Each structure stands twice: as C-alpha cells, then as structure tokens.
Amino acid sequence: MxxxxxxxxxxxxxxxxxxxxxxxxxxxxxxxxxxxxxxxxxxxxxxxxxxxxxxxxxxxxxxxxxxxxxxxxxxxxxGLFATVTTLGLADVAAVSQSNDTAPERTPFSAALDASKAINPTSQHILVHKAAGITRAATTMAPAGSIFAGQGAIIDLDGDASPIVQARAFQMVVLGEGGADRAGGSRVAAHVLLRAALREAQALVGKTAIPETTEIAKGDAVYLSRFDAEALVPVVTGRQKLYVAADRMADIRAVLALKQEFPRLDLVLVGATEGWLVAKDIAAVGVPVIANGLTDLPETFEQLGATQSNIGRMQRAGVKVAINAAADQNARRLAQQAGNLVALTRLPGAAGLTWDQAFAAISSVPAEISGMGGKAGVLKAGALGDVVIWDGDPLxxxxxxxxxxxxxxxxxxxxxxxxxxxxxxxxxxxxxxxxxxx
CATH class of the missing domain: 2.30.40.10 (Urease, subunit C, domain 1)
Known part of the structure; x- marks a missing residue:
C-alpha cells in the first residue's frame, strides 16, 4: 500500500x-x-x-x-471502453436544464446528434475516468420515437474537444420501450422501423432532399426530412445501427432486417434472451453489446434472463461486449466482468475466462464501435490509453x-x-x- x-x-x-x-x-x-x-x-x-x-x-x-x-x-x-452510456449528457439527472439525455418535446428523432451536447467537464466523465474508463460510446435515450438519434464516440480526458467520432451510430429501441413509443404494440414498432428504413433507402443517391419524400406522401410515414436524411448513412452501411432488443422474438426480427436491407451494419444491444438464439446471431455475424448480470426477469421480455447469457453467446461464436447501460453506473464495468469470471466456477453456469472478460470491456466494445486496433488494446499504433492499477482490475x-x-x-x-x-x-x-x- x-x-x-x-x-x-x-x-x-x-x-x-x-x-x-x-x-x-x-x-x-x-x-x-x-x-x-x-x-x-x-x-x-x-x-x-x-x-x-x-x-x-x-x-x-x-x-x-x-x-x-x-x-x-x-x-x-x-483503458476501458464503456458502451452504451449517456456520459457527458447530464450533470444532475433530476434537473432538466442540465439533462440532455431524453429530448421529450422535440419534433425530431433520428436526426438528433448527441455530440452537440457533450460536456467534457461533467463530473460523471471525471468519476468514470478515475475508474479506468478512457473512451465511451454515448447516446441519448429515445423520447417520442423509437429512434434515440445519433450517438458519439468520446474520450474522457476532460479537454475541450471530447468527440472522437460524431454520428458514429444510430440508436433504435424496440421491445417494450419501443412498442410504447410506437403506439402500444411491438407490431407498430417493427413496422415503423422498416418503413423509416425504406424511406431513407428511397433517398439514396439524391443530391437534394425534398421537403417530404414520395414514400412519406404515399404511405404516411411520420419522419421529417431531416430524420429521413439522417437514416441514409444507416441503410447504406456507413453508419452503425444499434438496436436495443431483449426478447428472443424481437432479436430474430432484428436479424431478419438484414434480408431486406443487406447493407445494414447491425449491432444488438441488451439481448437478455440472446443465448436462446445465439447460433442465429452468430450465423448473421451481428455483434452484441449484452447485459452482463441480468439473472431475474424485470419485465416480460426478460423471462429467459440468465447470468450465463454472455458466456453462452460467446461459446456460440458471437462477438460480445458488456453493456455499460445495464448497470446504472458504467464505472462498475470491471465488476460485471469479474462476476462473469466467477461464473466459470459454478457447475452448469457459462462465464468467461479472465482474458475474455477483460476483452469484453476493452478491445471488443472498441471493435464494435469502429475503433478496432485503436482503443481497448496495447499494441503498436493504438492510442496511448494506459491504466496502472493497485490490484487485479476485475x-x-x-x-x-x-x-x-x-x-x-x-x-x-x-x-x-x-x-x-x-x-x-x-x-x-x-x-x-x-x-x-
């Protein structure tokens, strides 16, 4: 000491x-x-x-x-890589003037850009940096739509320019949360997502974006031209699409999107019941930012919850990172990883080795976020994010x-x-x- x-x-x-x-x-x-x-x-x-x-x-x-x-x-x-978070978007969550995580009254959704509101001196950023987190994917929560807008990759060094990559991914929420925002049913949420992607696809290659698109006029899709334009990089594969879904049926519906929109760069978020369809996820090649320690169903879409979720998906060949949003405090990422190591000692449970668990909070989330080889690793050419610890990090x-x-x-x-x-x-x-x- x-x-x-x-x-x-x-x-x-x-x-x-x-x-x-x-x-x-x-x-x-x-x-x-x-x-x-x-x-x-x-x-x-x-x-x-x-x-x-x-x-x-x-x-x-x-x-x-x-x-x-x-x-x-x-x-x-x-350094640890935290994804998905709201770091930099709120100072005091209960004070609306300091909280930019959920734009409740905006007419926009997919066009929202989280990078415009990141506060590099937020105490949340400083506290998480002290826990060894050096980079993060941060995004807003959905408000009036299934679309939460475009998330950013940030660093936590506290300087005036924390944005590593703006508009790095589009965030969409399905499941119970998406159903509520789309009209009270999962059916409505899935139709809204597919219709929005079709509308964006109709804009591909157009040099001027009309006030309303032909699809919007004909099929009454409720997207502003700015939201539709924001989804063009998604349907062309230039921007990742993060889709939050927990139930097995919802996960399968998300995977099916690749058949209609083959250029989608999909990432599953949450995936509490992912272990039930792990082979399907692996076959499509979609990475997962998964809840690490969910073992009791808080909702009906989590009835298949188990702490072995990540271990079982990893064994099936799925690229899996630990979801920082699954814990109210992203600085507990290392604790979640450590618990997955402990699971390997329980009969019948599926956890991760120490090396796999650390990668799940460092190199794997960096790769999923588009920073493979640059963050979350100590290799020649990587960013100089280095942490010295007073003991075993997990x-x-x-x-x-x-x-x-x-x-x-x-x-x-x-x-x-x-x-x-x-x-x-x-x-x-x-x-x-x-x-x-």
Missing part, C-alpha cells in the same frame, strides 16, 4: 508540473494486459510516444522510450493509480474524491450526522 500511495503522490506532482500534452513514457516491470483476450505478460513493458503505443510486450524486445515508470509488478492495461475494490489518455497523464480528482478528502481526517464530532450511514 505504501508503494501505491507513493506512486499516487509522484503522479500528482508530475501533473502539477507538466502541461497537458502527450508524454513519451516507458512503463516497465508490469503485469501487462494487452486487452485482446491473450494472457497477461509478467514483467512486461509498454512504450508510448507521441500519444500512441509503439510497443507492448516482453521487456526484452522493448525499444528505448521516454520517461521511465517502474510499475513494480502492478497490473497495467489498456476484483472488487481495485482502483487505478495512474491513467493515461492519448499519452497524457490524467488528474483523477473529481467531486467524489474531494468530498472524501474533505471528511476523511475530521474528528468524529465534526462529521455530518449522516456520514456513517
């Missing part, structure tokens, strides 16, 4: 003295996790130059680097001691740490009455 406290003190001094620019750094003597599902490397080395990884592997093959950091045997990993209670994003060492202070520091050394009589609660 003394070593870790000293390491943290050195980090704080370095941050106070150095400008926020990419650092050339060589981290040695690490229990190195590449993040791609391979086993950790004892005594490994990571070299970051100009904001990118130039080497990660055994010490013997490491090139000369910049400032040396001796990890003293600590775990060193790529064990409850483990925290980062240093976080680098794009080669820049981060200040891990936030509102929560300041409250901790404010009260931790106070005499019992000086503490608020609720402190011990």
């Amino acid at each position: 003394t070593r870790l406290l000293s390491l943290g003190a050195v980090s704080a001094l370095a941050l106070a003295a150095a400008p926020a620019s990419a650092q050339d750094v060589t981290i040695t003597n690490a229990k190195l996790v590449i993040g791609d599902g391979s086993a950790p490397i004892e005594g490994g080395t990571v070299v970051v130059k100009g904001g990118a990884v130039v080497y990660a592997g055994p010490a013997a093959g490491a090139p000369a680097g910049g400032a040396a950091v001796d990890a003293q045997g600590a775990w060193v990993t790529p 064990e409850l209670g483990t925290v980062p001691t240093r976080v680098f994003i794009g080669g820049v060492q981060q200040d891990l202070a936030n509102h929560q740490t300041r409250l901790r520091d404010r009260y931790i050394d106070l005499d019992e009589s000086d503490r608020p009455k609720a402190y011990d609660w």
Whole structure:
C-alpha cells in the first residue's frame, strides 16, 4: 500500500508540473494486459510516444522510450471502453436544464446528434475516468420515437474537444420501450422501423432532399426530412445501427432486417434472451453489446434472463461486449466482468475466462464501435490509453493509480474524491450526522 500511495503522490506532482500534452513514457516491470483476450505478460513493458503505443510486450524486445515508470509488478492495461452510456449528457439527472439525455418535446428523432451536447467537464466523465474508463460510446435515450438519434464516440480526458467520432451510430429501441413509443404494440414498432428504413433507402443517391419524400406522401410515414436524411448513412452501411432488443422474438426480427436491407451494419444491444438464439446471431455475424448480470426477469421480455447469457453467446461464436447501460453506473464495468469470471466456477453456469472478460470491456466494445486496433488494446499504433492499477482490475475494490489518455497523464480528482478528502481526517464530532450511514 505504501508503494501505491507513493506512486499516487509522484503522479500528482508530475501533473502539477507538466502541461497537458502527450508524454513519451516507458512503463516497465508490469503485469501487462494487452486487452485482446491473450494472457497477461509478467514483467512486461509498454512504450508510448507521441500519444500512441509503439510497443507492448516482453521487456526484452522493448525499444528505448521516454520517461521511465517502474510499475513494480502492478497490473497495467489498456483503458476501458464503456458502451452504451449517456456520459457527458447530464450533470444532475433530476434537473432538466442540465439533462440532455431524453429530448421529450422535440419534433425530431433520428436526426438528433448527441455530440452537440457533450460536456467534457461533467463530473460523471471525471468519476468514470478515475475508474479506468478512457473512451465511451454515448447516446441519448429515445423520447417520442423509437429512434434515440445519433450517438458519439468520446474520450474522457476532460479537454475541450471530447468527440472522437460524431454520428458514429444510430440508436433504435424496440421491445417494450419501443412498442410504447410506437403506439402500444411491438407490431407498430417493427413496422415503423422498416418503413423509416425504406424511406431513407428511397433517398439514396439524391443530391437534394425534398421537403417530404414520395414514400412519406404515399404511405404516411411520420419522419421529417431531416430524420429521413439522417437514416441514409444507416441503410447504406456507413453508419452503425444499434438496436436495443431483449426478447428472443424481437432479436430474430432484428436479424431478419438484414434480408431486406443487406447493407445494414447491425449491432444488438441488451439481448437478455440472446443465448436462446445465439447460433442465429452468430450465423448473421451481428455483434452484441449484452447485459452482463441480468439473472431475474424485470419485465416480460426478460423471462429467459440468465447470468450465463454472455458466456453462452460467446461459446456460440458471437462477438460480445458488456453493456455499460445495464448497470446504472458504467464505472462498475470491471465488476460485471469479474462476476462473469466467477461464473466459470459454478457447475452448469457459462462465464468467461479472465482474458475474455477483460476483452469484453476493452478491445471488443472498441471493435464494435469502429475503433478496432485503436482503443481497448496495447499494441503498436493504438492510442496511448494506459491504466496502472493497485490490484487485479476485475476484483472488487481495485482502483487505478495512474491513467493515461492519448499519452497524457490524467488528474483523477473529481467531486467524489474531494468530498472524501474533505471528511476523511475530521474528528468524529465534526462529521455530518449522516456520514456513517
């Protein structure tokens, strides 16, 4: 513990003295996790130059680097990749003026662009960065439509430009939530989605978007021209389509969309009953951002819930990431991954190996989000997102001691740490009455 406290003190001094620019750094003597599902490397080395990884592997093959950091045997990993989240879109959820997650009164849906409202100094971003999350896919929640708009890929370094990729994916909600927004029935939600995609398909190749399209006039599809235009990249495969669906029947209906719209770049979100149709998902090649620990049905569409969901889909050949939205707090991603490792020790349960579980919160969500090889891994050419931990990253209670994003060492202070520091050394009589609660 003394070593870790000293390491943290050195980090704080370095941050106070150095400008926020990419650092050339060589981290040695690490229990190195590449993040791609391979086993950790004892005594490994990571070299970051100009904001990118130039080497990660055994010490013997490491090139000369910049400032040396001796990890003293600590775990060193790529930054975690959180998807799907609302990070940066709300400061206080209960205060509407600070909450941009659900535009309830807008006439638009698919055209909404989450990147326009990201607040890089949000305390939520700072808190999650302190948990080792360095990149995230963030999106709004659907309001008056099944379409939640276009999500963005962001970094969590707190600078003025957090957007890595704007309009990275379109978010659609089916199931019970979509049914409610489409008129009270799953039937209506599926028809609305297919009709909207057809309307967008009719616009492909047009240089000027009319006020209303021919399909809208003839079939009364309720999409503004801006929403229809926003779906053109979806039907042409240039923008990913994230579809939230939990029930087996809904998942099958989503997979069937590929027959009518073969260029769709589909991603399933949630997929609580995905294990029941895992072979079908694998056959179509659709990746899944799955709920990690759902084991009791909160709704009728989750009657087949099991914590073995991810393990069973993974065994069937499905590319699976852990869904950050399944937990109210995305910084618990590592805890979810750790529980999936624990499942491998239960008779009859299907979990993940440690290496698979870590990949499910690092390289796999990065690949699904379109950042394969650039985020969630420590390989040459990847972004310099590196985290040093005070223990096994998937064990409850483990925290980062240093976080680098794009080669820049981060200040891990936030509102929560300041409250901790404010009260931790106070005499019992000086503490608020609720402190011990």
